[in-house]
Amino acid sequence: MSLTVKKRKPFNIIRWFLTTGWRHVVGLAVCTFAVFPLLYILSTSLYPNNDINNTTALFAEISLANYMELFNQESRPFGRWYFNTVYIGIIASVGSVFLSALAAFAFSRLRFKGRRPGLLSLILMQMFPSILGLVAIYSLLADVGRVFPILGLNSQIGLMMVYLGGSLGAGTYLMYGFFNTVPKEIDEAATIDGASHARIFFSIILRLVAPILAVQMLLSYIGVSSDFILASILLSDPNSLTLATGLQQFISDPYSKDWSMFAAGAVLSALPSVFLFLALQKYITSGLTGGAVKG
């Protein structure tokens, strides 16, 4: 809001192009690169003729037939997979955030023997890429499943526990940082007022960091719901699959490839993640500079 009135220069297309115009050209080019695969999959999903990979121009025909058909396939129960993904994702993300919060509370608020080594080993354990533990996880579940089939291979509970266990290390460390930002004076005051430790944890600290907890849960949900490796190794029964493993069936079998069906499924599966991601953009980008890389 400058008060000096500048004399507006006459519009000059060359000068406009040299200052900002070319930037729009670059922007449009990059956007095209970024978005065309997504438009392609959207277009394929709306293309009714489903026998071949869509080779026509984008959006040549539009119909919702594929989406309808998606929910009517018995051998590929898409609706079931969707439910499984949401159900496993919610339980695993809520569970891991809650367990991490419990542990982080101890690290942040209590002083005990082994606190520093505990924190250090959390950092160290994160460095072991989870995929390298596949053999161990697989054989662990196979052994457990020999006695308790409900917790073993091809069990969703087993998979959830693996997700829970896998994200605890990183989750606790992150949460520890968040809890440290809550001033200790607050819980000291509460203690003086006669609050028990459980009350301080549940009614004060958790409430204060609730927004961060929510973001953390959503991020963990995005992570879990797009996990392919663990789910593909541990689940095999068609009804127990998640989207990440189930959708593959539309395109992996060379004799019954169904691109249109896959595309429709992909669009529906991606929607929640993309939506969450865009909504949480601000938090995610601040987390990015903290060194998190998306898996």
Add this chain to the structure above:
Amino acid sequence: MAGKKLKAWGEAGPSLSGTLWKLGVLGTVDAIAVTMIMVLVSQELLTQAVLSIFVLLIVNWIYLRKGGLPAKYLTPGVLFLIVFQVYVLMFSGYTAFTNYGSAHNGDKGLAIQTINNAAYRIVDGPDYTINLVKDDSDGSRAFLMTNNIDGQVSIGKDKELPVILEEGKYTLSTECADKYAEDTVNCAKAALNADGYTTQDVAALSEVEKSRYLAIRVLTDPENPNVGIRTSEFTIALPSEATLAFDEKTDTFTALVDDEYGNFFAGDVFKPAVDGFYRIDGVLENAKLDGGWRVEVGLANFETIFTDVQLREPLVKVISWTFMFAILTVLTTFILGLFIALVFNHDKLRGKKFYRVIMILPYAFPGFLSAYVWVGLLNRENGFINTVIFGQEPGSEANFPWLLEEGPARLAVLLVNLWLGFPYMFLITTGALQSIPSELNEAAEIDGASGWQNFRLIKLPLLLISIAPLLIASFAFNFNNFTIIYLLTKGGPSDSGLTDYDVGGTDILITFVYKIAFSGTGQNFGLASAFSILIFFVVATISLISFRRTKKFEEIV
């Protein structure tokens, strides 16, 4: 000071509702745990049962005693961490020194069971329709057998003669015992339940239970313990003759008949050999019985990695491509991301928000789906890229072989990874650019620096200080970027003609290791774990360096 505060926390007694909550949760956990322990006991897994009781007691002690607050908050997380991270780490470490794999997939007891269950041949005699039952009096396992020929019902226990049941002591099914009987009205019916026995639901049985039923041999001739009625799929039992006899005392198998493939003859004695197989006389070069157990092999797996000629060529290729892939991915995504960030880092540019949302879409789209979408786009015959963008003929085999030949496949992998990764680099470089104080720019301009000089000598060095750790993290991440490689190309195109190992043109270390561990033939967990440990050291070293440099960078800034 801290100690005092802790005491104060303990003194504030819990509220009634809090105590009820605690007892409720603890009670539920106890109930589940006790049920599980009872299952363990019923399946005769006593060590595991004792261990579980021990853990359960500790957990209860932690939550019921006064004080000891940290343990109350840490226990749930620690239990999960111990099982899924500490155990997993230790198991991977241990497995690297064993021959664990599809040929050696368990302990010796399991191997003996496997061998015993496979060592039989069917002999003449009546066949039986069976149901699996447990004796209510002593819990022993038995077959409730219905003779398919005369319909006689009996109970058969391991190493005992069948005991015939009188009519009225059992109930029959409505279906024929013989599923293929033509006369479905007058056929013999199979016994479903018997007095004093509980019929088991096969579908609900655990593997351990199933294997115990597989081990049952109901005698037909008290003189000949080698012939017995056994089952292999829990609904039908057939008289069979054992081809091997196991002697627990001497820990040996003795062949009772000649092997049909001529590998061994009646009378040969198999003893445990050091490589985890039963071999004739326990000598390594002699014939073995299928079904081995896991044994420690010392550094053999690491020796294989460093000395196996079969492995050398593919390994060199895979390692060099892994580094190439990770470095090129970081470089290309960083350069494109930085370029866009610079272009958009301009105050007067409108629509920045719009561009930004569109550009981060690839990053927001679930990674596994992106890979599949690109597989479709890059399809040789009908892919969108070949047919629409490059205008090649749909369905033609002469089109560009994006994912089918090594060079193009590598290019494609890098292209897709660029698409996936540039939004991330754009976001972080934008953040870093904006944190560079504008005075620096102005000062440089006043001193007469050109735009390029300003960028190269001022912005870039400052940018790298904050971005370098993230670039290293990105390198470490892509070094193990399993998803993109595996879902795009499965590591292919395969050139297995080279060696015994399943290796392809775009395999990076982690996908190669995955194939060693999980691909169809000859799963070798031991070797895969040895690789895992080496990869862990590479990644941990890189991460540690990055950690230390971050600290240095912080000191500079």
